[in-house]
Amino acid sequence: MSETNLIDRYQAHRTRRFMQNEEVFKRWLPTWRTRRRRRVLVRALSLVFIVMIAVAVACLFNTMVALVWPVITIVFMALFTSLQVVSGRQGDAPRQALDEWEIQQRNNARSIALTVTQSLVFFVAIFLIFTSSVGWNVEKLPYTGGLLAITAMLIGACTPAMILAWTQPDPEPGDTD
Template structure:
């Protein structure tokens, strides 16, 4: 009989992978690891996410234009999100065993807020879809369905990004010695 369960082995694997990746990326973008630069990335990410929601609104009027706007918005989102994850050390989705008590408390608090954000924001387009779909004999325009799908997708992305955004915004600057090591 193995001493560990499947979940424990998976958590151990996640922790090893996280620590290996943390070591690999800890020297990347050293000048972007300051609180000021991380906050700038959070603001840019919030603007991009707002634009993604606006693209959903555009799709209500013109689905082709909306679809064409969605692609660059997602591309810019992916670059910004990846940069934020690198400079903040991916603390928002770090495994439990890779964090100390303070980091764990911060991560869990940010995740709790992220879950609340996800639930509240996703409820709105989902409720509209339920109400619209419950109308007897209603024929729903494809633009509406496409836009609603983009709204739901955007709200899920917002909720998934929220913990990392909170942690990147609130974390202090790295210690001077740590910053000198990474440069």
């Protein structure tokens, strides 16, 4: 078996699974599928990311603040799952499940997400290099750096879904039946 066949089979499997999941999830949260409500979810998710960054930086001064992290993580998971459901998971959909316009939109969003991820991880690295070189709270720095890195990666991973949810028009009335 050639490698291409393995990849093709995997992509076909992903597409089938995506379509099956789409059948299940297309009836979930019907009133949240409007552009206005999707934007509420994007704003809420952005706020969660700001809180994650604040908690991570606060851990540099008091590691007890980290007790807030599991709560933020649960809120994040609920918001991101909801956003994925109401936006049809277009940000991570397999190519075969999308039309040409959707593929173009998804690829543009992914390109922006890569830039966002690279930029945020760069700032985290600069922060870690600077704070460790000046010897500032070095004993708490690894935990803070880890939380900041996780947050940067989550922001980058969520960016395509957030962009697509923000920019997609409202669904046609027949699409929600």
